[in-house]
């Protein structure tokens with residue numbers, strides 16, 4: 001290896017390591033997508049309990065406010081659950097709910113009504129289902145669902161928030 005090539009190689013690894021470190025610092029163990037950090041849980045909880053867990057991390061249950069955000073979250077879930085057999089158990093609570101006013105869905109963190117939606121055909125359906133989940137078998141489209149059922153969940157916090165160590 002020429003001396004120049006050695007210098008370039010060392011430089012490349014130094015810069016690369018710093019970029020990785022910067023990314024890690026911003027979201028800790030959470031997944032960075034767009035301007036937020038996301039926690040994809042491995043444990044199940046009711047919608048209310050899941051919200052409490054997210055709040056414990058100074059986060060909220062995820063709010064999906066654009067097609068871009070939905071595509072990135074869906075992409076992450078497709079990678080996490082690549083096989084159809086995995087998808088049957090891959091139901092994730094979001095922060096979407098119409099607990100306060102039937103049929104008027106909004107996001108728990110911002111309290112803002114839905115501006116973007118990715119409902120499964122036929123959803124939301126007229127039933128006592130006030131909380132919104134991303135359902136694996138529906139190819140990660142949205143369903144309203146009974147809030148006291150236990151599912152996986154996604155927490156979201158803005159990248160500016162201090163990282164929390166989980167593990």
Ligand SMILES: [Ca+2]
Pocket residue numbers: 036062063064065069156
């Ligand atoms: Ca969001």
Ligand SMILES: [Ca+2]
Pocket residue numbers: 123124125127129143144145
């Ligand atoms: Ca439903």
